Amino acid sequence: xxxxxxxRARLLSxxxxxxxxxxxxxxxxxADGCARAGLRAxxxxxxxVHAYGxxxxxxxxxxxxxxxxxxxxxxxxxxxxxAERAAALADNRAAIEEAATLGTDTLVLVSGGLPPGxxxxxxxxxxxxxxxxxxxxxxxxxxxxxxxxxxxxxxxxDRCVVSTLAQALDLAERFPAAQVGVVVDTYHLWWDDxxxxxxxxxxxxxxxxxxxxxxxxxxxxPSSPASPPSRIAAFQxxxxxxxxxxxxxxxxxxxxxxxxxLRWFRERVDATGYAGPIEVEIFNPSLWSRDGTEVLTEIIxxxxxxxx
Amino acid sequence: xxxxxxxRARLLSxxxxxxxxxxxxxxxxxADGCARAGLRAxxxxxxxVHAYGxxxxxxxxxxxxxxxxxxxxxxxxxxxxxAERAAALADNRAAIEEAATLGTDTLVLVSGGLPPGxxxxxxxxxxxxxxxxxxxxxxxxxxxxxxxxxxxxxxxxDRCVVSTLAQALDLAERFPAAQVGVVVDTYHLWWDDxxxxxxxxxxxxxxxxxxxxxxxxxxxxPSSPASPPSRIAAFQxxxxxxxxxxxxxxxxxxxxxxxxxLRWFRERVDATGYAGPIEVEIFNPSLWSRDGTEVLTEIIxxxxxxxx
Numbered sequence: 001x002x003x004x005x006x007x008r009a010r011l012l013s014x015x016x017x018x019x020x021x022x023x024x025x026x027x028x029x030x031a032d033g034c035a036r037a038g039l040r041a042x043x044x045x046x047x048x049v050h051a052y053g054x055x056x057x058x059x060x061x062x063x064x065x066x067x068x069x070x071x072x073x074x075x076x077x078x079x080x081x082x083a084e085r086a087a088a089l090a091d092n093r094a095a096i097e098e099a100a101t102l103g104t105d106t107l108v109l110v111s112g113g114l115p116p117g118x119x120x121x122x123x124x125x126x127x128x129x130x131x132x133x134x135x136x137x138x139x140x141x142x143x144x145x146x147x148x149x150x151x152x153x154x155x156x157x158d159r160c161v162v163s164t165l166a167q168a169l170d171l172a173e174r175f176p177a178a179q180v181g182v183v184v185d186t187y188h189l190w191w192d193d194x195x196x197x198x199x200x201x202x203x204x205x206x207x208x209x210x211x212x213x214x215x216x217x218x219x220x221x222p223s224s225p226a227s228p229p230s231r232i233a234a235f236q237x238x239x240x241x242x243x244x245x246x247x248x249x250x251x252x253x254x255x256x257x258x259x260x261x262l263r264w265f266r267e268r269v270d271a272t273g274y275a276g277p278i279e280v281e282i283f284n285p286s287l288w289s290r291d292g293t294e295v296l297t298e299i300i301x302x303x304x305x306x307x308x
Numbered sequence: 309x310x311x312x313x314x315x316r317a318r319l320l321s322x323x324x325x326x327x328x329x330x331x332x333x334x335x336x337x338x339a340d341g342c343a344r345a346g347l348r349a350x351x352x353x354x355x356x357v358h359a360y361g362x363x364x365x366x367x368x369x370x371x372x373x374x375x376x377x378x379x380x381x382x383x384x385x386x387x388x389x390x391a392e393r394a395a396a397l398a399d400n401r402a403a404i405e406e407a408a409t410l411g412t413d414t415l416v417l418v419s420g421g422l423p424p425g426x427x428x429x430x431x432x433x434x435x436x437x438x439x440x441x442x443x444x445x446x447x448x449x450x451x452x453x454x455x456x457x458x459x460x461x462x463x464x465x466d467r468c469v470v471s472t473l474a475q476a477l478d479l480a481e482r483f484p485a486a487q488v489g490v491v492v493d494t495y496h497l498w499w500d501d502x503x504x505x506x507x508x509x510x511x512x513x514x515x516x517x518x519x520x521x522x523x524x525x526x527x528x529x530p531s532s533p534a535s536p537p538s539r540i541a542a543f544q545x546x547x548x549x550x551x552x553x554x555x556x557x558x559x560x561x562x563x564x565x566x567x568x569x570l571r572w573f574r575e576r577v578d579a580t581g582y583a584g585p586i587e588v589e590i591f592n593p594s595l596w597s598r599d600g601t602e603v604l605t606e607i608i609x610x611x612x613x614x615x616x
Contacts (some may be wrong), residue, residue: 114567118567119567119568119569120569121498121499121501122501125501152461152462153460153461153462153499153500154460154461154462154552154556156498156499156548156567157499157548157549157550157566157567158550158551163499163500163501164501166502167501190429190464191429191461191464191465191471192461192471193429193430193433193471193472193475194474240464240465241465242465242466243466243554243555243556244462244552244554244555244556245554246551246552246553246554247551247552248462248551248552248556258465259422259426259427259464259465260427261427261428
């Protein structure tokens with residue numbers, strides 16, 4: 001991936017592929033295909049890592065010259081039942097250990113939805129904070145940062161009671177920035193008119209979460225090396241396309257196919273001081289049915305056109 | 309609908325049925341069925357009103373002893389093309405005239421989504437404000453209040469760029485409260501942790517739209533008669549159930565079947581000083597396939613149990 005434009009080349013060097021984008025690839029195919037395409041990082045999911053073995057997966061990727069940008073995912077700790085809750089925390093400790101084995105410093109957490117029959121969103125959100133308090137020191141001891149991901153409000157009931165960047169920051173800010181950060185995923189957050197303010201807040205540039213009716217203020221200056229770290233622990237890209245499919249899980253769009261101003265996002269995220277991987281995470285059967293190399297080539301082209 | 313509990317009876321007297329909840333009923337069946345059930349109001353949609361004739365529909369409902377809580381709906385004025393925009397404004401003027409003919413003071417507006425190929429949400433939202441400025445005096449001259457409805461963020465691209473109560477209030481507050489209000493629909497807003505603050509704002513109790521991490525503050529005292537009117541122009545109920553169907557339009561839940569704390573909503577909306585109709589608007593083929601009278605009886609039972 002050489003490019004005559006050095007800033008574009010720098011951005012391309014941050015491109016990471018989340019493996020669920022190319023579910024048709026086995027882990028060895030992923031390692032090989034991404035290395036051939038010039039990528040330096042991939043995002044992994046726990047189930048295929050379990051199937052292959054975490055240590056073997058770590059070795060496979062290291063040999064291919066790839067790092068692991070994120071491990072997806074822990075979380076799902078909103079249960080009220082003490083036994084369910086203890087099981088969820090144990091599973092999250094295992095996920096932290098797997099992240100450490102894979103050599104990634106970022107474990108993505110999806111909080112979980114409402115317990116069956118419950119209508120108590122504030123209570124569920126408070127149990128997320130309690131779980132973070134239990135897990136953050138354990139993660140820190142393993143060199144892993146917890147990355148709390150706000151999911152689109154359409155998942156609030158059954159998947160994730162943390163629906164906005166403001167909510168995720170409200171939770172993360174109860175902990176040291178080095179221990180708990182947030183995931184910025186364009187698919188989940190693009191509709192929110194308070195986004196520019198909240199992204200600035202993630203950089204430490206502003207405190208609190210006032211409504212921001214003007215979506216397009218000038219980005220703040222990038223953090224100086226002396227600034228506290230950006231609260232952004234991971235940055236993921238997908239486009240928003242309609243109509244949504246049944247269940248609304250597998251309808252994400254290829255970069256550039258939808259409504260999201262991806263470059264606007266990338267510029268604002270960069271302005272927070274975040275300089276880490278930019279991970280493409282698209283769940284869509286139309287990508288899984290195609291040749292993986294062809295899709296990855298298309299992603300790189302789209303990334304160049306719509307993100308850099 | 310006599311009830312030994314006078315406050316429950318008062319709430320039941322505010323129950324209105326939006327006709328799309330029972331799409332299987334013709335307008336005469338709606339008038340007859342709602343009158344027999346003891347309802348005092350219905351919410352109407354433009355297409356069936358056109359098919360029957362607005363004046364004839366007005367007469368039919370008057371004879372049945374029913375008022376019209378809302379007319380659904382105008383809006384869809386986010387087009388950039390001048391000809392499309394002029395056509396949308398003309399259609400909205402016609403909707404205002406129809407509302408006046410039906411004797412309702414409330415025209416529900418759904419703003420419209422992004423124009424094809426556009427990624428400019430702030431621009432589309434500003435065109436909503438421009439359209440309101442053009443239409444509000446015309447509506448006021450007809451005794452009609454414009455009721456801007458925030459729709460769930462899952463509709464931001466293709467249906468409604470106004471996604472939160474804060475955004476709707478930001479737009480409405482540019483105009484006199486008697487001319488432009490907002491619709492509070494539980495289905496669209498239930499996930500938002502700033503809701504209590506924004507509902508208080510709708511009553512005039514607080515200014516501005518700060519993030520509200522605590523969802524359950526005590527409700528403010530109801531407005532005194534000297535207060536400015538609540539910004540809430542209409543209050544609609546549906547429950548949130550999953551999984552969402554393809555297209556996410558027809559998956560609303562019967563009251564009590566889902567995740568929404570309906571009584572919490574009703575108490576907070578009452579506390580803004582809103583004392584108007586409480587309209588049940590559920591789009592779900594499973595209700596349309598049943599006997600209308602049976603469904604309406606069930607709605608009244610659920611309303612009594614979950615809302616009063």
